[in-house]
Amino acid sequence: xxxxxxxxxxxxxxxxxxxxxxxxxxxxxxxxxxxxxxxxxxxxxxxxxxxxxxxxxxxxxxxxxxxxxxxxxxxxxxxxxxxxxxxxxxxxxxxxxxxxxxxxxxxxxxxxxxxxxxxxxxxxxxxxxxxxxxxxxxxxxxxxxxxxxxxxxxxxxxxxxxxxxxxxxxxxxxxxxxxxxxxxxxxxxxxxxxxxxxxxxxxxxxxxxxxxxxxxxxxxxxxxxxxxxxxxxxxxxxxxxxxxxxxxxxx
Amino acid sequence: xxxxxxxxxxxxxxxxxxxxxxxxxxxxxxxxxxxxxxxxxxxxxxxxxxxxxxxxxxxxxxxxxxxxxxxxxxxxxxxxxxxxxxxxxxxxxxxxxxxxxxxxxxxxxxxxxxxxxxxxxxxxxxxxxxxxxxxxxxxxxxxxxxxxxxxxxxxxxxxxxxxxxxxxxxxxxxxxxxxxxxxxxxxxxxxxxxxxxxxxxxxxxxxxxxxxxxxxxxxxxxxxxxxxxxxxxxxxxxxxxxxxxxxxxxxxxxxxxxxxxxxxxxxxxxxx
Numbered sequence: 001x002x003x004x005x006x007x008x009x010x011x012x013x014x015x016x017x018x019x020x021x022x023x024x025x026x027x028x029x030x031x032x033x034x035x036x037x038x039x040x041x042x043x044x045x046x047x048x049x050x051x052x053x054x055x056x057x058x059x060x061x062x063x064x065x066x067x068x069x070x071x072x073x074x075x076x077x078x079x080x081x082x083x084x085x086x087x088x089x090x091x092x093x094x095x096x097x098x099x100x101x102x103x104x105x106x107x108x109x110x111x112x113x114x115x116x117x118x119x120x121x122x123x124x125x126x127x128x129x130x131x132x133x134x135x136x137x138x139x140x141x142x143x144x145x146x147x148x149x150x151x152x153x154x155x156x157x158x159x160x161x162x163x164x165x166x167x168x169x170x171x172x173x174x175x176x177x178x179x180x181x182x183x184x185x186x187x188x189x190x191x192x193x194x195x196x197x198x199x200x201x202x203x204x205x206x207x208x209x210x211x212x213x214x215x216x217x218x219x220x221x222x223x224x225x226x227x228x229x230x231x232x233x234x235x236x237x238x239x240x241x242x243x244x245x246x247x248x249x250x251x
Numbered sequence: 252x253x254x255x256x257x258x259x260x261x262x263x264x265x266x267x268x269x270x271x272x273x274x275x276x277x278x279x280x281x282x283x284x285x286x287x288x289x290x291x292x293x294x295x296x297x298x299x300x301x302x303x304x305x306x307x308x309x310x311x312x313x314x315x316x317x318x319x320x321x322x323x324x325x326x327x328x329x330x331x332x333x334x335x336x337x338x339x340x341x342x343x344x345x346x347x348x349x350x351x352x353x354x355x356x357x358x359x360x361x362x363x364x365x366x367x368x369x370x371x372x373x374x375x376x377x378x379x380x381x382x383x384x385x386x387x388x389x390x391x392x393x394x395x396x397x398x399x400x401x402x403x404x405x406x407x408x409x410x411x412x413x414x415x416x417x418x419x420x421x422x423x424x425x426x427x428x429x430x431x432x433x434x435x436x437x438x439x440x441x442x443x444x445x446x447x448x449x450x451x452x453x454x455x456x457x458x459x460x461x462x463x464x465x466x467x468x469x470x471x472x473x474x475x476x477x478x479x480x481x482x483x484x485x486x487x488x489x490x491x492x493x494x495x496x497x498x499x500x501x502x503x504x505x506x507x508x509x510x511x512x513x514x515x516x517x518x519x520x521x522x523x
Contacts, residue, residue, distance in 0.1 A: 099380070099383065106377075
């Protein structure tokens with residue numbers, strides 16, 4: 001097996017591209033990221049490592065915009081992310097120049113996935129070690145979208161998805177609790193999913209929303225704390241209600 | 252000369268030619284320079300030889316119901332009329348038309364190439380390309396061949412999600428958005444009739460009659476225009492050919508021969 005994992009351009013006998021699979025491992029070690037699509041809003045949430053004291057946190061933005069109407073969050077190698085994001089930004093402007101129209105979310109996702117695929121079929125390079133969550137609104141139809149790409153270059157659209165550390169637990173939570181939401185409810189759902197795997201508090205979560213009218217908006221720490229408090233209160237109320245139901249049975 | 256085959260290339264270019272900054276922009280076509288002392292003069296002469304005279308009349312205008320496109324059908328080589336039945340309105344796809352003025356081969360080839368690109372856009376993006384996008388694709392291609400002697404004066408007319416669209420694109424790489432255009436040697440005459448009779452809220456029949464008249468008057472006065480006046484209408488459901496009338500017959504329709512009183516009759520002299 002060891003002989004088939006060195007070069008990206010070599011298949012293993014049972015049809016694996018080991019380098020791509022190892023890249024997916026790198027993604028699994030990256031910070032947790034979640035995206036939830038609502039009817040009029042799409043929410044991205046990313047786990048923030050606990051504040052390193054001397055670091056200027058403003059320079060470490062994990063949710064970035066690709067254009068006025070498209071945003072991206074990723075899990076995995078951040079340096080690779082920078083390269084991919086720059087190329088995607090250039091493509092967004094190039095598209096505006098050649099067809100006088102902003103990109104659709106599907107178009108730019110296809111471009112990024114195509115770029116990631118190119119690096120799995122060339123000599124002397126390694127795949128990008130990141131999975132991205134791309135969100136936005138299509139320019140004329142105004143339809144909200146959430147897409148995910150991975151190091152192999154595949155992409156698909158999602159109602160809600162998670163990637164990075166503990167993504168399986170987050171995805172399980174979303175599958176159990178997802179329903180069509182809008183506005184504030186969508187933000188709460190995204191934060192609830194993140195709180196499954198992250199210690200609670202505005203310090204450890206970065207949340208951004210994208211809407212048709214206001215574009216990308218990063219939530220302030222205080223806003224996140226307020227919503228977390230709301231969620232905790234709801235949880236406590238649910239617990240109390242359950243206890244009240246259970247109580248009469250005791251004698 | 253390397254032709255523009257970006258519409259037919261596969262999506263993944265050869266690895267070695269990757270350039271970070273140029274990524275996303277297509278490389279301009281180029282060819283080897285000929286051995287001359289004065290290249291600029293040579294280029295000017297070459298262009299003069301091909302001389303974009305654009306002997307033709309084409310017109311298009313947007314009105315309330317959509318876009319009306321009309322053209323004549325004469326091809327001339329200097330003073331010789333080489334054909335009276337040239338199709339100057341090119342069907343790019345079921346909802347977009349292009350007009351031909353200038354070099355016939357150039358217009359036909361690049362409109363077909365544009366049709367290919369539009370179809371590829373549809374397949375890749377699952378939606379039709381806008382008239383804005385299609386005209387921009389053509390204009391960018393023509394711009395990259397600037398100075399190499401192409402002769403194209405075309406109008407792209409179509410109907411997309413934003414409604415009717417009309418753009419004028421030429422071989423210099425110029426691209427103009429507008430409501431009324433006429434291109435070719437007969438355009439001054441066509442403009443006279445078109446500008447005089449134009450109203451935004453015309454019916455389809457009125458607009459077709461206006462377009463037909465404008466082409467007829469241009470063919471009447473301009474020697475390089477003639478043949479058949481074709482009129483096409485582009486509406487929300489695509490384009491439709493409305494009429495194709497021989498301009499000779501149109502003349503008698505607009506100016507019928509009136510029987511007039513004879514002033515001096517000639518009659519047979521019987522005998523001496």
